[in-house]
Amino acid sequence: MFKAIKNGNGKVALSTLCMGLGQLCYRQIGKGLLLLLIQISGIAFFVATGGAWLRGFFTLGTIKANPAAGIAGDNSVIMLILGIFAWLLVAVYFFCWRANIKDVYATQLAVEKGEKPSRFGADLQSLFNRNFHKAALFLPLLGVLVFTIIPILFMMLIAFTNYGGEIVPPELVRWTGFESFKRLVTLKEVAPTFGRILSWNFLWAVASTALNYFLGLLLAILYNKKCVRGKAIWRAFPILAYAVPGFITLLAFKFMFSYGGPINQLLTAQGHRAIGFLDLDARWMARGIGLFVNAWISIPSSMLLATGILSNADRGIYEAATIDGASAYKQFTKLTLPYVLFATLPVLITQFIGNFNNFGIFYFLRGGLYMDGYFLASDTDLLINWLYNLSIDQSYYSIGAAISIVIFAITSVISLAVYILSPSYRQEETYR
Amino acid sequence: MKTNAKARFLKGMDASLTYLILIAVALIFAFPCFWLILASFSASGSIYSFSGFFPKSYSFASFQTLFTDTGMYDYPRWFGNTLFIAVGACMLGTLLVTLTAYVMSRFRFPTRKAMMKGTLVLGMFPSFMSMTAVYLLATQFNLINSHWALILIYSAGAPMGYMVQKGFFDTIPQAIDDAARLDGANNLTIFTRITLPLSLPMIVYTALTSFAWPWSDFILPKLILKEKSLYTVAVGLMSLGETEFARFAAGSVFIAVPIVVLYFCLTRFLISGVSAGSVK
Numbered sequence: 001m002f003k004a005i006k007n008g009n010g011k012v013a014l015s016t017l018c019m020g021l022g023q024l025c026y027r028q029i030g031k032g033l034l035l036l037l038i039q040i041s042g043i044a045f046f047v048a049t050g051g052a053w054l055r056g057f058f059t060l061g062t063i064k065a066n067p068a069a070g071i072a073g074d075n076s077v078i079m080l081i082l083g084i085f086a087w088l089l090v091a092v093y094f095f096c097w098r099a100n101i102k103d104v105y106a107t108q109l110a111v112e113k114g115e116k117p118s119r120f121g122a123d124l125q126s127l128f129n130r131n132f133h134k135a136a137l138f139l140p141l142l143g144v145l146v147f148t149i150i151p152i153l154f155m156m157l158i159a160f161t162n163y164g165g166e167i168v169p170p171e172l173v174r175w176t177g178f179e180s181f182k183r184l185v186t187l188k189e190v191a192p193t194f195g196r197i198l199s200w201n202f203l204w205a206v207a208s209t210a211l212n213y214f215l216g217l218l219l220a221i222l223y224n225k226k227c228v229r230g231k232a233i234w235r236a237f238p239i240l241a242y243a244v245p246g247f248i249t250l251l252a253f254k255f256m257f258s259y260g261g262p263i264n265q266l267l268t269a270q271g272h273r274a275i276g277f278l279d280l281d282a283r284w285m286a287r288g289i290g291l292f293v294n295a296w297i298s299i300p301s302s303m304l305l306a307t308g309i310l311s312n313a314d315r316g317i318y319e320a321a322t323i324d325g326a327s328a329y330k331q332f333t334k335l336t337l338p339y340v341l342f343a344t345l346p347v348l349i350t351q352f353i354g355n356f357n358n359f360g361i362f363y364f365l366r367g368g369l370y371m372d373g374y375f376l377a378s379d380t381d382l383l384i385n386w387l388y389n390l391s392i393d394q395s396y397y398s399i400g401a402a403i404s405i406v407i408f409a410i411t412s413v414i415s416l417a418v419y420i421l422s423p424s425y426r427q428e429e430t431y432r
Numbered sequence: 433m434k435t436n437a438k439a440r441f442l443k444g445m446d447a448s449l450t451y452l453i454l455i456a457v458a459l460i461f462a463f464p465c466f467w468l469i470l471a472s473f474s475a476s477g478s479i480y481s482f483s484g485f486f487p488k489s490y491s492f493a494s495f496q497t498l499f500t501d502t503g504m505y506d507y508p509r510w511f512g513n514t515l516f517i518a519v520g521a522c523m524l525g526t527l528l529v530t531l532t533a534y535v536m537s538r539f540r541f542p543t544r545k546a547m548m549k550g551t552l553v554l555g556m557f558p559s560f561m562s563m564t565a566v567y568l569l570a571t572q573f574n575l576i577n578s579h580w581a582l583i584l585i586y587s588a589g590a591p592m593g594y595m596v597q598k599g600f601f602d603t604i605p606q607a608i609d610d611a612a613r614l615d616g617a618n619n620l621t622i623f624t625r626i627t628l629p630l631s632l633p634m635i636v637y638t639a640l641t642s643f644a645w646p647w648s649d650f651i652l653p654k655l656i657l658k659e660k661s662l663y664t665v666a667v668g669l670m671s672l673g674e675t676e677f678a679r680f681a682a683g684s685v686f687i688a689v690p691i692v693v694l695y696f697c698l699t700r701f702l703i704s705g706v707s708a709g710s711v712k
């Protein structure tokens with residue numbers, strides 16, 4: 001862009017001052033008028049309302065509602081979201097301005113080479129051909145911006161305010177800097193819970209990912225064995241488990257392990273006492289049941305994955321290994337495992353993160369249990385469950401947002417490191 | 433002779449052990465489903481009236497009440513809501529994700545790498561984070577109880593998962609595109625007339641997954657839908673207690689059967705789809 005401004009002629013300078021003027025000078029009427037319209041409407045918008053939105057982003061409201069005196073007051077949350085929106089519009093506006101300079105400079109270069117300035121109709125046509133990616137990505141990008149990026153920005157900013165608890169509109173929210181993060185690690189009630197949940201969360205993610213991955217792989221190898229007849233029939237059972245919607249499975253298992261459930265009925269019928277599998281004092285039993293149920297749900301998909309990978313494996317290597325006298329175990333550790341690991345590394349990371357943030361399992365099995373020694377959580381809750389309890393059930397929004405950022409930091413550091421090191425990312429074009 | 437017999441014995445042992453494990457695995461996966469199906473045909477509704485895993489007597493009563501007794505639990509309505517949301521999200525989401533994946537696979541433009549890294553980073557945020565935000569914003573802007581809000585949220589999130597589809601498009605040789613271009617086709621024509629017909633398995637897989645997600649999701653509907661008549665099946669079934677166990681089982685069987693049948697018809701696509709995200 002700086003090159004365009006430095007080397008540009010007077011028309012480029014005109015466009016730098018006011019979008020579209022340079023294009024109009026080149027007789028590109030349609031494009032010029034469109035850009036001029038953007039310029040004028042942009043200025044009009046920021047003078048009329050956008051400026052107030054930008055100011056509101058910093059103050060988050062100054063007038064407190066007072067129904068008795070008939071004062072409507074400011075809604076801090078709406079002011080925050082409008083502020084974010086206004087900043088994004090500033091960014092879009094800047095982007096248009098930059099594109100406008102680049103465009104007029106390109107026209108200048110073309111004219112200097114003796115070509116004609118492009119027609120507006122031809123420019124629009126190029127959206128179906130040379131610039132197809134711009135037209136095609138417009139809707140997806142808009143969707144991601146509105147429903148993913150803006151909400152994430154909003155939540156990140158919430159972590160730096162005192163929103164939540166008593167302070168919800170019509171009360172005024174303030175910016176408080178790193179206060180929520182400080183409370184997370186220093187506050188007497190919150191800090192120990194955070195530590196306990198974090199360590200269990202790590203243990204859970206590693207254990208469940210490893211369990212599901214290796215059992216799925218073993219199952220795939222088993223179904224691939226030569227001596228197995230009717231492979232499709234055997235494989236149908238895990239696929240059945242895969243196809244049943246997750247919430248049905250989870251609720252069914254909850255019923256199965258409940259006090260009145262079939263297992264306890266069998267126990268009491270034999271004269272034993274009923275066991276509270278998922279009760280407050282269940283401790284490791286509840287965690288073990290969580291691991292089992294999660295395995296039941298996830299092993300089928302890792303089995304399918306491994307099946308797909310193994311069907312691409314080179315049979316010749318295995319025959320050679322058999323002739324050389326390698327045992328089945330040796331073949332597994334020296335041939336199958338490295339190959340499958342290499343091929344599935346990206347998927348493995350996704351599974352790890354999925355398990356780290358596995359909300360459903362303990363929400364269904366033990367949702368809503370609060371334990372001694374834990375602040376609004378139980379000993380099976382993962383960070384994501386705690387986040388739910390804090391922000392949705394108890395409206396501690398700012399602390400919840402701080403926890404979200406911590407989760408993000410952990411998962412992104414782990415996976416970005418592995419991902420960038422993984423061959424599938426670096427050698428993207430190799431397999432073309 | 434002796435070694436031969438020993439080898440045959442070992443082979444037999446190996447095979448029988450394999451089958452033993454296969455049967456055990458099949459039982460583990462089939463049993464809970466089997467249990468639910470039996471429970472849906474139990475004559476009495478409560479889980480307390482079962483003897484162990486099995487109902488004492490069987491009938492179609494719970495299916496009947498499921499569809500006729502709609503005063504407290506309006507299952508037909510929930511089913512309609514779920515179908516509407518899932519079909520809408522499936523069509524819109526499939527379109528968006530296919531477009532994104534195609535562009536990411538075929539075009540090289542300056543912001544491409546940045547976008548790919550960006551989606552990766554955005555994917556690291558707990559999905560809950562944006563959901564909480566969407567919930568807070570929905571309460572502030574009065575979007576609670578809107579089915580269209582759900583469809584938009586589901587389908588707008590779909591392009592984030594474009595990697596699997598991109599991996600598939602990468603395997604379609606560039607030479608086909610180039611040949612069409614020589615014949616005067618533009619990029620839109622290449623996409624609609626050549627790439628899409630070649631990618632049918634991928635599109636089936638995408639449509640299936642983007643249908644199955646809203647079909648069985650419970651978090652978002654639970655946050656957004658507060659009125660009982662607007663519930664989806666997932667939220668509705670969650671509100672059933674132990675005394676309504678047979679009704680829960682019947683409702684589950686009814687919603688699980690179509691999706692299970694779909695999955696079985698499409699197993700072939702499933703395996704290629706699941707493993708498309710990995711390196712071949």
